[in-house]
Amino acid sequence: MTGPAATASEAGSAGVGDRRFFTWAEPPDEFILENGASLGPVTIAYETWGELSPRRDNAVLVAHAFSGDSHAAGFFPDDPPGAKPGWWDFMIGPGKGLDTSRYFVICANMLGGCRGSTGPSSVNPETGAPYGLTFPMMTIGDVVRTQKRLLDHLGISKLHGVIGGSVGGMQVLEWCVRYPDMVRAAIPIATTLRHSALAIAFNEIARQAIMADPNWHRGNYYDGQSPDLGLAVARMVGHVTYLSDEAMRRKFGRRLQNKQSFSYGFDVDFQVESYLRYQGSKFVQRFDANSLLYITKAADYFDLAQREPPAPTLADIGGVAIKFLVISYSSDWLYPTYQAKEIVRALKRSGLNVSSCEIEADLGHDAFLVDDPRLSRLVAGFLDGIDGA
Amino acid sequence: MTGPAATASEAGSAGVGDRRFFTWAEPPDEFILENGASLGPVTIAYETWGELSPRRDNAVLVAHAFSGDSHAAGFFPDDPPGAKPGWWDFMIGPGKGLDTSRYFVICANMLGGCRGSTGPSSVNPETGAPYGLTFPMMTIGDVVRTQKRLLDHLGISKLHGVIGGSVGGMQVLEWCVRYPDMVRAAIPIATTLRHSALAIAFNEIARQAIMADPNWHRGNYYDGQSPDLGLAVARMVGHVTYLSDEAMRRKFGRRLQNKQSFSYGFDVDFQVESYLRYQGSKFVQRFDANSLLYITKAADYFDLAQREPPAPTLADIGGVAIKFLVISYSSDWLYPTYQAKEIVRALKRSGLNVSSCEIEADLGHDAFLVDDPRLSRLVAGFLDGIDGA
Numbered sequence: 001m002t003g004p005a006a007t008a009s010e011a012g013s014a015g016v017g018d019r020r021f022f023t024w025a026e027p028p029d030e031f032i033l034e035n036g037a038s039l040g041p042v043t044i045a046y047e048t049w050g051e052l053s054p055r056r057d058n059a060v061l062v063a064h065a066f067s068g069d070s071h072a073a074g075f076f077p078d079d080p081p082g083a084k085p086g087w088w089d090f091m092i093g094p095g096k097g098l099d100t101s102r103y104f105v106i107c108a109n110m111l112g113g114c115r116g117s118t119g120p121s122s123v124n125p126e127t128g129a130p131y132g133l134t135f136p137m138m139t140i141g142d143v144v145r146t147q148k149r150l151l152d153h154l155g156i157s158k159l160h161g162v163i164g165g166s167v168g169g170m171q172v173l174e175w176c177v178r179y180p181d182m183v184r185a186a187i188p189i190a191t192t193l194r195h196s197a198l199a200i201a202f203n204e205i206a207r208q209a210i211m212a213d214p215n216w217h218r219g220n221y222y223d224g225q226s227p228d229l230g231l232a233v234a235r236m237v238g239h240v241t242y243l244s245d246e247a248m249r250r251k252f253g254r255r256l257q258n259k260q261s262f263s264y265g266f267d268v269d270f271q272v273e274s275y276l277r278y279q280g281s282k283f284v285q286r287f288d289a290n291s292l293l294y295i296t297k298a299a300d301y302f303d304l305a306q307r308e309p310p311a312p313t314l315a316d317i318g319g320v321a322i323k324f325l326v327i328s329y330s331s332d333w334l335y336p337t338y339q340a341k342e343i344v345r346a347l348k349r350s351g352l353n354v355s356s357c358e359i360e361a362d363l364g365h366d367a368f369l370v371d372d373p374r375l376s377r378l379v380a381g382f383l384d385g386i387d388g389a
Numbered sequence: 390m391t392g393p394a395a396t397a398s399e400a401g402s403a404g405v406g407d408r409r410f411f412t413w414a415e416p417p418d419e420f421i422l423e424n425g426a427s428l429g430p431v432t433i434a435y436e437t438w439g440e441l442s443p444r445r446d447n448a449v450l451v452a453h454a455f456s457g458d459s460h461a462a463g464f465f466p467d468d469p470p471g472a473k474p475g476w477w478d479f480m481i482g483p484g485k486g487l488d489t490s491r492y493f494v495i496c497a498n499m500l501g502g503c504r505g506s507t508g509p510s511s512v513n514p515e516t517g518a519p520y521g522l523t524f525p526m527m528t529i530g531d532v533v534r535t536q537k538r539l540l541d542h543l544g545i546s547k548l549h550g551v552i553g554g555s556v557g558g559m560q561v562l563e564w565c566v567r568y569p570d571m572v573r574a575a576i577p578i579a580t581t582l583r584h585s586a587l588a589i590a591f592n593e594i595a596r597q598a599i600m601a602d603p604n605w606h607r608g609n610y611y612d613g614q615s616p617d618l619g620l621a622v623a624r625m626v627g628h629v630t631y632l633s634d635e636a637m638r639r640k641f642g643r644r645l646q647n648k649q650s651f652s653y654g655f656d657v658d659f660q661v662e663s664y665l666r667y668q669g670s671k672f673v674q675r676f677d678a679n680s681l682l683y684i685t686k687a688a689d690y691f692d693l694a695q696r697e698p699p700a701p702t703l704a705d706i707g708g709v710a711i712k713f714l715v716i717s718y719s720s721d722w723l724y725p726t727y728q729a730k731e732i733v734r735a736l737k738r739s740g741l742n743v744s745s746c747e748i749e750a751d752l753g754h755d756a757f758l759v760d761d762p763r764l765s766r767l768v769a770g771f772l773d774g775i776d777g778a
Contacts (some may be wrong), residue, residue, distance in 0.1 A: 035653040137653035197637035197661045198629070204662045205625045207655065208669070212618035214603055229601035236594045237626065240587070245722070248586035254692060261697060262690055264424040264526035266596065266682060270689065272586045273593045280597070293655060300659065301651055303643060308650060333634070333722070 031146065034311065037136030041125070044150050045116025046070045046108035049092055050100035052156070059156045060098055060383070061147060062088065062107040063164030063171035065369075066295045067238070067287055069115035072107040090371035097376035103160060103383070110171075111146045112138045112295050114288035121222060121288045132219035132290060140167070140302045141311055144174040151182070158182050161383050165189035165368035166335065167295065170302045173343070177304060177312040180320040185386040187379060189327040190368045192339040193314070193346055194303035199334055202241050203296035206234035210289045219290050231289040232280030239279045244331035244364030248272060305346060318350040325382045326356040327375070329367040355382070420535070423700065426525030430514070433539050434505025435459045435497035438481055439489035441545070448545045449487055449772070450536060451477065451496040452553030452560035454758075455684045456627070456676055458504035461496040479760035486765030492549060492772070499560075500535045501527045501684050503677035510611060510677045521608035521679060529556070529691045530700055533563040540571070547571050550772050554578035554757035555724065556684065559691045562732070566693060566701040569709040574775040576768060578716040579757045581728040582703070582735055583692035588723055591630050592685035595623035599678045608679050620678040621669030628668045633720035633753030637661060694735060707739040714771045715745040716764070718756040744771070 030040035047070045052059060062072050064087070073092035074085055088107075091097040098105050109117035112135070120135035127134075151159070162175045162183055169191025176186050192199070213230025215221055243251075252272035256262075259269065268274045304314050324347055328340035337358045347354045359374055361367040368375065419429035436459045441448060451461050453476070462481035463474055477496075480486040487494050498506035501524070509524035516523075540548070551564045551572055558580025565575050581588070602619025604610055632640075641661035645651075648658065657663045693703050713736055717729035726747045736743045748763055750756040757764065 035651075037653075133655070194643060196634065197641040197643065197659070198632075198634045200643075200659050201625075201629045201637065201661050201665055204659075204665055205622060205629065208625060208666070209598055209601075209622050211655070212598075212602065212622055233594060233598050233601055233622065236590075236597060240590045240594065243587075245585065245587045245725070248590065252586040254583060254586065254589070262424075264426075266522070266600070266686065270586070270589050270593075272590050276590060276593055277597070297655065336634070 063168035065166035097379040120290035161185040163187040209233040235283040246362035452557035454555035509679035550574040552576040598622040624672040635751035
């Protein structure tokens with residue numbers, strides 16, 4: 001598994017079953033971001049499952065959502081007993097929706113993240129200290145451009161498919177406008193063409209919660225206490241938007257936590273309070289507050305219908321051969337089905353080949369992360385019908 | 390305007406047009422709350438509009454929502470030019486939905502609030518310092534019981550109507566189960582029978598945002614800096630839940646604030662961000678963070694379908710003569726129409742006289758606060774059809 005990028009270093013390779021783990025970097029070159037800033041070196045952490053075919057034509061790129069990482073399936077060699085597998089384990093494996101006996105599946109931690117790829121918590125080689133807010137603001141376009149460099153490095157010039165949900169779905173669409181000749185099949189899930197005012201509002205609340213934490217120190221907290229309380233509140237906001245009214249009624253209702261009656265105080269009374277506090281406190285152990293700031297902002301900037309040249313829009317890819325499957329969930333109120341329909345309409349206006357499906361589910365936006373054979377079958381069938389692999 | 394409560398003091402009386410302003414208190418008696426705690430003295434700030442009829446049978450009680458106050462209509466004598474009138478000015482006045490040429494309209498700041506009524510920012514006479522978290526946890530039932538004392542004081546033994554939206558609507562329903570013989574007409578608006586997991590979740594996030602602010606000091610901040618940043622984030626959460634996806638698209642869309650292009654930083658880019666930051670910073674000037682904690686908790690505890698005896702439920706008022714008009718708004722996702730229908734079903738199960746109306750509006754939960762002749766006409770017509778005034 002070596003590619004044409006001679007300067008790239010590979011490290012951390014380890015395998016369990018069909019899983020591999022690499023790190024890609026490009027020192028001393030600089031990466032020029034969409035806003036004109038430069039960054040280097042850039043490290044992109046990624047994992048792969050399955051085998052790249054001799055013709056290098058069976059790759060499927062999985063783009064993760066805002067708090068995800070490259071560990072989309074399987075286990076790490078040093079996982080303790082009982083560890084959870086990667087975040088899309090039900091989708092990736094032999095015979096699964098992304099069948100690793102046929103496809104070479106790749107997932108990379110996004111630029112700006114905090115799980116191995118370069119982000120605000122990475123050390124700026126010019127200063128020897130973490131970037132913090134000196135990290136340049138990246139866009140979804142920049143994220144996709146680093147993924148393109150990774151594919152160059154792997155010697156892959158055409159993707160059989162690119163798939164992802166939420167912010168991952170934005171990357172899917174961005175791939176199609178940036179590199180339309182490199183994609184055969186695109187599956188954007190639970191996502192949008194342009195971030196809505198409601199979605200921006202929730203992201204802004206999450207950011208304000210972090211920036212209100214005095215431990216944030218305008219992003220310079222890496223040598224001291226982290227803004228954990230602010231980050232936890234931000235995560236709670238996210239979690240509510242990922243669920244639905246129906247799912248929360250079913251999952252929690254008004255059930256009390258370990259109590260027969262109300263506390264008449266500010267400790268946890270209801271299970272839903274306990275759930276949110278737990279999710280918030282768990283998140284701060286694995287995620288960097290500055291990464292949340294950057295990634296939410298990149299999502300807010302995302303608009304494939306209207307943006308400044310030279311960034312391409314959906315209108316610029318008329319006539320390309322990509323086949324699209326646009327998937328939404330009936331109870332997703334963060335990226336509702338009407339926004340999936342906007343994607344479909346825009347693609348059709350560009351004369352593209354589009355199928356779409358709304359999956360009935362009461363789980364809200366998070367539904368794409370929950371084991372559901374309907375999604376697996378839909379994706380498997382769609383990829384199977386694409387010529388070339 | 391004197392009532393039977395001989396120990397009550399009246400102060401701050403001032404009139405502009407048909408508006409009056411009093412303060413009611415009951416020292417040195419103690420008020421026993423639903424959780425068993427005692428509190429005293431209790432002051433309830435209230436305002437009235439119109440004239441109480443000689444038979445004292447034309448009173449309409451307006452219950453305000455969580456961040457409201459007694460100033461439901463008109464102006465204060467010392468209002469500067471250009472000041473905004475009270476929060477329901479379009480509803481209260483001669484010829485309006487609550488016609489002050491016919492009805493004596495009363496609105497009281499709720500117990501636990503911070504606009505003249507006793508709450509956590511009030512001075513505890515035993516310590517000489519503000520209550521803070523030593524303020525006893527009150528319920529919606531307790532709020533209504535203080536309103537009942539106010540009516541006793543005003544010499545009103547029967548309300549022509551009780552009306553309110555959101556947390557005010559909870560008070561309307563609570564009035565009906567606590568004092569069913571004192572109410573002729575009840576108009577709960579944009580409210581619920583029992584706080585849902587989704588609504589509890591958003592309230593919990595707001596509380597966590599406040600409690601994460603180091604200036605909060607477990608509620609002891611009255612002699613120092615207030616938890617303004619946390620309270621502002623809490624308010625932003627509230628504001629998003631009061632709007633709707635549609636309203637936010639129409640009101641803000643993706644329009645930029647004072648800019649031609651993105652900042653690629655964490656200052657305001659979008660108008661919706663500016664709006665939220667403004668609402669947050671404005672709110673901290675008029676509201677007490679601890680009051681938010683107490684009032685949201687009272688709302689979360691609210692459940693008229695199932696609760697511990699001796700608190701009455703809707704099932705306990707079968708056969709009473711109250712006429713109900715249950716109003717919801719089509720785009721309210723905090724207290725959606727399906728929850729209004731639950732109220733209607735529960736009332737019908739108790740054999741009560743219920744009408745209901747869903748108003749088509751894209752403004753979300755806040756719609757009941759926005760001038761709409763449909764609401765005015767609906768309320769005026771309903772109250773007009775009630776015998777007795």
